[in-house]
Amino acid sequence: MATDRSPRKVENPDSQIGIYVHIPFCEKKCFYCDFYSIENHSQREEFIDSISREIRHFSETHNPLAADTVFFGGGTPSLLKPADLEKILAALHDAFRISSDAEFTMECNPGTIDTAYLSDYKTLGANRLSFGVQSFFEDELRFLERIHGPAEAFRAVEVAREAGFDNINIDLIYALPGQPIDRLTTNLEKAVSLETDHISAYSLIVEPGTPLAGAVAEGRIVPATESVESSMYEIVMDFMAEHGYSHYEISNYAQGGFECRHNLKYWNAEQYAGFGPSAHSYVDGTRWWNVSSLAKYIARLKTDEAPVSAREKLTPSQMLDEFVLLHLRQGKLDTDILREAFGLTIDRDMISGLETAEYCVFKDGVISLTKKGFKVSDGIAETILAKHSPAV
Numbered sequence: 001m002a003t004d005r006s007p008r009k010v011e012n013p014d015s016q017i018g019i020y021v022h023i024p025f026c027e028k029k030c031f032y033c034d035f036y037s038i039e040n041h042s043q044r045e046e047f048i049d050s051i052s053r054e055i056r057h058f059s060e061t062h063n064p065l066a067a068d069t070v071f072f073g074g075g076t077p078s079l080l081k082p083a084d085l086e087k088i089l090a091a092l093h094d095a096f097r098i099s100s101d102a103e104f105t106m107e108c109n110p111g112t113i114d115t116a117y118l119s120d121y122k123t124l125g126a127n128r129l130s131f132g133v134q135s136f137f138e139d140e141l142r143f144l145e146r147i148h149g150p151a152e153a154f155r156a157v158e159v160a161r162e163a164g165f166d167n168i169n170i171d172l173i174y175a176l177p178g179q180p181i182d183r184l185t186t187n188l189e190k191a192v193s194l195e196t197d198h199i200s201a202y203s204l205i206v207e208p209g210t211p212l213a214g215a216v217a218e219g220r221i222v223p224a225t226e227s228v229e230s231s232m233y234e235i236v237m238d239f240m241a242e243h244g245y246s247h248y249e250i251s252n253y254a255q256g257g258f259e260c261r262h263n264l265k266y267w268n269a270e271q272y273a274g275f276g277p278s279a280h281s282y283v284d285g286t287r288w289w290n291v292s293s294l295a296k297y298i299a300r301l302k303t304d305e306a307p308v309s310a311r312e313k314l315t316p317s318q319m320l321d322e323f324v325l326l327h328l329r330q331g332k333l334d335t336d337i338l339r340e341a342f343g344l345t346i347d348r349d350m351i352s353g354l355e356t357a358e359y360c361v362f363k364d365g366v367i368s369l370t371k372k373g374f375k376v377s378d379g380i381a382e383t384i385l386a387k388h389s390p391a392v
């Protein structure tokens, strides 16, 4: 039951911030994607000037912060010319104390890989690449409206290694409409055959406002059922465990030591500063997010106005909700930390009930989700939070 709900210490004050940079350009918009990106690249140069200005503004309003992760996402960062990357990095280095061993990720589309670019990214400090492979089947890639084919995915990883990258992620999407189970296992086998140390596997989500959502609403596409998705998720979890990948977040698997340090900041409710249209930030207990429009973003920065769409100061109750939800998505909830940070003790009978139903095991104060628990981690978080919410 909840006693004192004021967080005493959620963030580690000594922890270093993560930096996110959103590159809002794609060669072609994918059918299912709801990230902010556009196909028109005519404002590329203005974007580079604007983001440098946004970073400078941040440094004028915050004490110099130490950072140990940098993540270029999008959109398609692999469209960035090295000279543009260099300009953005110069602004970041002026604004932050970026540690020499920082994890520095570039998201890459296998269809936009330029061997010379990758070498230059490496020279500029990038040490991790994340490829949106999604599938190794031509028809599935066409369905998703990806610009690459299966051969380019293999080639992208090969070229990345030639350029000196050994920390590589590949993203997969499963539970496509009508996807047979053997297609999933083939995709997993091919992914593992590339011997990358990190694999993210997401089920296809029908995001509101996307062309995919429109096709589903019109009955032209029938998404996978929850039960198919759940069976496929179990196959993914088993397969990754058999191949030595630890399941460290609901959709993420890594060989030892290759967990994504940047994404762990989001999942551990640590601080991050985001730049570029639609980018989110969370600093000193305040979260804000930028306008999802390149034109507005550029216009605001031209007049020295912050490109922020909205801000919110997280309440103690929101912090608690996020702490429970995000930690359960990593499969572990440390009840001692929960008690120390929020003064909240989870009812022992509730934990026993979850154990009896085989959703978790409870040992040394830590709730560890089973495979069955991972499938419903958000529901378990909701149950815990509902039970322990103060009466209103």
Ligand code: SF4
Binding pocket: 025, 026, 027, 028, 029, 030, 033, 034, 035, 037, 074, 075, 076, 109, 132
């Ligand atoms: S390449 Fe990535 S960011 Fe761009 S539209 Fe496709 S899924 Fe979205």
